[in-house]
Amino acid sequence: xxxxxxxxxxxxxxxxxxxxxxxxxxxxxxxxxxxxxxxxxxxxxxxxxxxxxxxxxxxxxxxxxxxxxxxxxxxxxxxxxxxxxxxxxxxxxxxxxxxxxxxxxxxxxxxxxxxxxxxxxxxxxxxxxxxxxxxxxxxxxxxxxxxxxxxxxxxxxxxxxxxxxxxxxxxxxxxxxxxxxxxxxxxxxxxxxxxxxxxxxxxxxxxxxxxxxxxxxxxxxxxxxxxxxxxxxxxxxxxxxxxxxxxxxxxxxxxxxxxxxxxxxxxxxxxxxxxxxxxxxxxxxxxxxxxxxxxxxxxxxxxxxxxxxxxxxxxxxxxxxxxxxxxxxxxxxxxxxxxxxxxxxxxxxxxxxxxxxxxxxxxxxxxxxxxxxxxxxxxxxxxxxxxxxxxxxxxxxxxxxxxxxxxxxxxxxxxxxxxxxxxxxxxxxxxxx
Numbered sequence: 001x002x003x004x005x006x007x008x009x010x011x012x013x014x015x016x017x018x019x020x021x022x023x024x025x026x027x028x029x030x031x032x033x034x035x036x037x038x039x040x041x042x043x044x045x046x047x048x049x050x051x052x053x054x055x056x057x058x059x060x061x062x063x064x065x066x067x068x069x070x071x072x073x074x075x076x077x078x079x080x081x082x083x084x085x086x087x088x089x090x091x092x093x094x095x096x097x098x099x100x101x102x103x104x105x106x107x108x109x110x111x112x113x114x115x116x117x118x119x120x121x122x123x124x125x126x127x128x129x130x131x132x133x134x135x136x137x138x139x140x141x142x143x144x145x146x147x148x149x150x151x152x153x154x155x156x157x158x159x160x161x162x163x164x165x166x167x168x169x170x171x172x173x174x175x176x177x178x179x180x181x182x183x184x185x186x187x188x189x190x191x192x193x194x195x196x197x198x199x200x201x202x203x204x205x206x207x208x209x210x211x212x213x214x215x216x217x218x219x220x221x222x223x224x225x226x227x228x229x230x231x232x233x234x235x236x237x238x239x240x241x242x243x244x245x246x247x248x249x250x251x252x253x254x255x256x257x258x259x260x261x262x263x264x265x266x267x268x269x270x271x272x273x274x275x276x277x278x279x280x281x282x283x284x285x286x287x288x289x290x291x292x293x294x295x296x297x298x299x300x301x302x303x304x305x306x307x308x309x310x311x312x313x314x315x316x317x318x319x320x321x322x323x324x325x326x327x328x329x330x331x332x333x334x335x336x337x338x339x340x341x342x343x344x345x346x347x348x349x350x351x352x353x354x355x356x357x358x359x360x361x362x363x364x365x366x367x368x369x370x371x372x373x374x375x376x377x378x379x380x381x382x383x384x385x386x387x388x389x390x391x392x393x394x395x396x397x398x399x400x401x402x403x404x405x406x407x408x409x410x411x412x413x414x415x416x417x418x419x420x421x422x423x424x425x426x427x428x429x430x431x432x433x
Contacts, residue, residue, distance in 0.1 A: 021045040098241045102210040106177040111168075112152050113187060114159020128158035132167070144175050162188040166197030169205070178205035196226035204234055212241040379428045386428075389421045 016022050023032050023046035032046060135150030151168040158164060169184035185202035188195045203218030216238045223231045380386055389395045398418040401408050412418045 019045075023047075098210075098212070098244060100207070100210075100212075100237050100241060103176045103178065103208045105209060106179050108177065108180065110183060111148075111180055112156065113183075114155045114164075116159050116191075118159055120158050120160055124157045128154040128161065128164065131157060132164065135167070135171075139171060139174075144171055147171050148175075160191060162192035162195045162198060165191070166195060166201055169201035170197070173201060173204050173208070176208065178208040181205035194225055196222045199225065200231055200234075203231075203238070207234065207238050212238055213245055216242040380425070383424070383428070386421065386424060392417070394418070395421055 020043045022028070023035075023042065032042065035042060131150045131154035135147040135154065138144075138150060139147035148168065148171055151164065151171065155161070155164045155168065165184045165188035169181040169188065172178075172181035172184065181201055182205045185198045185205065188198035189202070192198070199218045199222035203215045203222060206212075206215035206218060216235065219231055219235050219238060223235065395418055398412045398415065399422075402412065402422070409422070412422070
């Protein structure tokens with residue numbers, strides 16, 4: 001049963017005990033009728049609806065069903081708690097309905113036990129049997145205490161006899177002293193591990209203490225060693241309780257295992273969700289970064305040129321419009337300056353330069369000293385050879401070297417992989433003929 005519901009019921013019963021007039025509430029008529037059907041005797045206050053409110057206010061216990069629900073709502077939390085909160089609650093085991101009489105454990109000082117190191121002679125063995133005979137006579141007359149005394153004498157005379165200990169254990173069981181009986185049974189089993197009387201007396205003593213499973217185990221062993229009707233009768237009382245306890249334990253072991261499995265499953269789901277969220281966050285961050293730099297993977301951003309040299313004046317590529325770090329025009333330092341500037345590639349038919357359509361120091365079709373203004377970038381983007389070359393680390397390293405110092409172009413002109421690419425790029429920069 002739900003522990004929260006049990007708590008509510010207990011609180012409700014406590015309120016009724018403190019003020020029976022609560023039962024006079026018309027909303028509890030069904031409960032009052034149920035109690036009457038069980039032949040419960042209810043006080044007059046349970047039927048006096050007129051004075052019920054006044055009596056409740058007088059003793060400070062004014063409460064109705066709505067107040068009860070509101071009060072308990074603060075203690076039981078949300079109506080539908082999350083699964084992970086429910087799983088953290090300990091499983092409350094129900095009681096097992098068992099049958100059979102259980103006696104209070106005896107806490108008397110331990111009885112006298114024999115010294116196993118004593119040498120047993122024929123005389124002492126005979127004297128032990130004589131003492132046992134006196135004990136059995138006393139027991140038959142119902143003198144159990146006297147019987148214990150004679151059996152103790154017999155044990156001291158012959159401490160190596162498992163039968164003597166087993167016999168005294170049976171007398172202790174009749175005296176409802178299970179702990180004393182268990183001590184004697186253990187002594188008997190130490191002397192003779194196959195003592196049926198030892199297992200029988202210990203099993204019956206354990207049953208008296210309510211240790212049903214242990215009792216069933218001992219009684220089964222006793223039955224295998226030396227079956228008798230007394231053992232069989234004891235097993236009929238012990239086994240049902242032992243089975244109930246075993247089934248109860250298996251049930252709650254299964255529930256705990258299921259709870260742990262659900263807990264592990266939720267933990268796996270939580271970690272998976274965290275990993276997916278982290279991946280999604282990283283993906284969005286990467287997409288945002290790509291958009292910021294013009295979507296050019298692995299190369300010089302800007303102008304939509306993948307892995308290569310952007311246009312449109314973006315830094316780090318072969319920009320136009322005089323931006324630093326690329327192939328600038330307008331005579332800016334660090335690039336391929338035109339206009340006869342030192343360190344560049346002068347045009348206009350000058351030696352060592354790229355002809356610039358009659359304009360000094362420029363690429364073809366350009367104004368004075370700059371990259372041509374009528375570059376059709378689609379010619380580069382649609383050229384498969386150039387696009388493939390931009391993905392080649394060797395080609396990109398050479399082009400970056402030239403960007404840093406245009407004079408380094410000379411050392412790459414002998415490279416069969418790089419020189420054709422630079423030449424082809426220059427041809428794309430050519431103006432209309």
